[in-house]
Amino acid sequence: MIQLNNIEKVYRTDKIETVALSNINLQVKEGEFISIMGPSGCGKSTLLNIIGLLDAPTRGGVQLNGTKVTAYRDKQLARMRNEQLGFIFQTFHLIPDLSVVDNVEIPLLYRKLSGAERRKMALQALERVGLISRVHHFPSQLSGGQQQRVAIARAIVGKPRILLADEPTGNLDSQMGDEIMNILMDLNKNEKTTVVMVTHDPRLSEKTERIIRLFDGRQVN
């Protein structure tokens, strides 16, 4: 499903060169639920961004579903992200000017779908995360846990095969965090969605099938 070969990521400025990731090799099978752990600044989010095609490695190859995407151009990457990937962020990143249902519809805007089809799929996704009663609310009218559930609905509305979650419970209390984790586990179990989650929380990572540990940009399993 996801294959990373000898991934290296180096950030260069005029004077400083920072190695964020070095020699990362990773294979994630379809339907797997893995977590990436490590201290702050170890490169977890960078790795997730590379898997999510939001960032390009300095060296090494990325394959998604057997397709090499390293040489893809902006438009091809955008289509790949739209069709194959769903993102969940720590800070939710909901658009404050749009209602809950309009936020959820965003990934579908970039597909050839009618307004009615988009609305139907968005409502189904909101039902899936238990927020059907809040469709016309705005993000500011929701609690943190509810906002993250909207973000999950947005991530799954296009039925992606891979969900990438960057500390999805980082801004939530433990009870809300558990709720979010339950939704992700449910999606993994029942929809066979592959989930890659970055977390600091060992309590959550223990629930995943495999833990990838990073330290100073290196894999330390």
Added chain:
Amino acid sequence: MLKNYLKIALKVLLRRKFFTFISLFGVSFTLVVLMVVTAMLDHAFGPMPPETKLDRSLGVFTVCISSPDQQNSRSAAAGYRLLDRYVRTMSTPEKVTVFTSARQIYSYQNGQKIPLFIKFTDGEFWEILDFEFLEGQAFSHDDEKNANFVAVINEATRKKFFGNASAVDKTLEVDGRNFRVIGVVKNVPNFRPTPFADIWAPLSTAKGKPPDDLLGNFHAAILAKNRADLKAVKEEFQDKLGQVEFADPKEFNTIVSAAETQFESVARGFFANDRTAGNYATQLLALLIFLMILFMVLPTVNLVNINISRIMERASEIGVRKAFGASSWTLVGQFVVENVLLTLIGGVIGFVLAFIVLQMLTSSGLIQYAEFHLNYRIFFYGLALAVFFGVFSGVYPAWKMSRLHPVAALRGRSI
């Protein structure tokens, strides 16, 4: 997708009220100025009654004669001899009319001195120009031939002298002589020198005989058979100028003039002088377009700056949209749509304000008999300008925005 774009654009505009006000003020104020100027230009040069055949009409507006050594020259309107002998006898036009400049005279009504503009002309004048008659009719070739003291007056003059009653067959004392009113036409603004006057009377009733000269206070309007003939008419006019006989060739032996449109005449006056007969209409048009663009650049630069600063506020949204499948060009499209919407709103406000300004200009009487309208042509110009504004001021910020790296955008900073 468009609905979503428009929805978020409206939200952003409402959220940032001050920014929206500044942007809308810039767009609408610029559009008001441009549309008022366009309306004035349209009023001065565009086809409108009675000049409905402008596409195949030319005029002789100025004449310049020079001495053999070119040291001495005189410019003025044409003399009667020049127009009667050399222009009326042209073979390519369909019709030629000769008329005087509108001259101010005074008439008295109940002891009150009333200034009026009078124009003396011939029967062809009424055939070339499509005056709208409110009552009565125009004078004929015979009236001109027989020096009948008949006159056509405009609506404003009828009101001044006869109130709301009919004026036909009533007598009007003009410059110490009595004219019988035979027709009343709608007012013509003094922007239009060819048809403009308050009273029109036969040439033969003008005081004194027209001086037999090349310079004077006469003009000619020439109607070509069709647009394609305009070139031939211009060429024949120049040929005729070559045949002009000078009273004293030692004093003056060169004549320069042109059969040209009003716009060409203004352009020649602006870029050259009466001694040059070239066509400068393209240059004047280019200058007007250049000035228009220059005038539009200021609010556009303002909009570009505001839009760029707005980018950072929306970095998270850009990041999210990129993460969920928006390509850079899709985002450019979204941002341009937002700008076009903003400028269209500014355009609508501009239209309303321009309408009010033009109404005020019309009712102020600043330009005599002018009736400014926002016609479909000006509506089109305004709309095109608004869209141009939107695209022009949106493309650069959108392009800059689309280059934001998704990861950096999600962190809320640019790369």
